Amino acid sequence: MGIRTAYSADTGVLTIAVEGRFDFSAHQEFRAAYEGADTKPMSYCVDMKDTNYLDSSALGMLLLLRDHAGGDGAEIVIANCSADVKKILTISNFEQLFTIK
Template sequence: MTITSTLSADGQELTLHIRGRFDFNSHQAFRDAYQRVNGLARRYVVDLGGATYLDSSALGMLLLLRDHAGGDNAQIRLINCNADVRKVLSISNFQQLFVID
C-alpha cells in the first residue's frame, strides 16, 4: 500500500493517490496525506486507479476525509475506480456522498 498526495499549483485541490490495498493498515498514511496541507485545499480528489482492494475501513476513512473537508459542503471526487472498487462504493451508496468518476 502506498498513498501519495499532490497539491495543485494554486493550492486549491489535493489529489490523493492510492496504490495497493486500501484497508485499515492505510489509516495513518491516508490521514497524514490530507492533514499535512493544514486545511489549504478546498477540493479533494481520491485517485483509486491503483487500488487493488477496498474494505469497510477504507469506506470509513473516506467518510473521515469528507468530515475534514466540510461534511455536506465537501468537494470530493473519487476517480479511476476499477469494477470491484466501484461495486463496493455502489453497495455502500457512496454515490450519494461523493462524486464518483
Template sequence: MVESLFDKKTECLTIKVKGRFDYSCHKTFKDAFTKIGSVKSYEVDLADVTYLDSSALGMLLLLRDHAGGENAAIRLVNVNGAVVDILKIANFHRLFYITE
C-alpha cells in the same frame, strides 16, 4: 501505499492510493489531507486499488468530514469495476462524485 500531490494553482489535493486500501493505509491517508492547509477540492485516485475494505470506507468518511461534510468537494476518480461496486453497495455514490 498512499501518495498525495497539492496543486497550489487550483488548490486541489490529489490523494492516490495503490494496492490494498485498508487499515494499513490509515495513518498515511489521514496525514495526506490533514497536513495541507487551504484546500478547495479533493480528488482520490483509486485507479491502482486492488482491494478495499470497511476501514477504507471509514477513511473516506473521515476525509469528507474534514473537508466540510455535505459541502465537501471530493471526487473519487479512476475507480475500477470491483471497487465501484463496493462503493455503490455502501451508498457512497450518494456522498461522493464517482468516476470510473
C-alpha cells in the same frame, strides 16, 4: 501499499493516490495525507487508479476525509475506480456522498 499526494495551486485540488490495498493498514498514512496539507484545499480527489482492494475500514477513512473537508459542503471526487471498487462504493451508497468517476 502506498499513498501519494499532489496539490495543484492552480485549481486548489489535493489529489490523494492510493496504491494497492486500501484497508486499515493505510489509516495513518491516509489521514496524514490530508491533515498535513500546508494549504487548505478547495477540493479533494482520491485517485484509485492503482487500488486493487477496498474494505470497510477504507470506507470509514473516506468518511473521515469528508468530515475533515467540511461534511455536506465538501467537494470530493473518487476517480479512476476499478469495476470491483466502484461496485463496493455503489453498494455502500457512497455516490450520494461523493462524486464517483
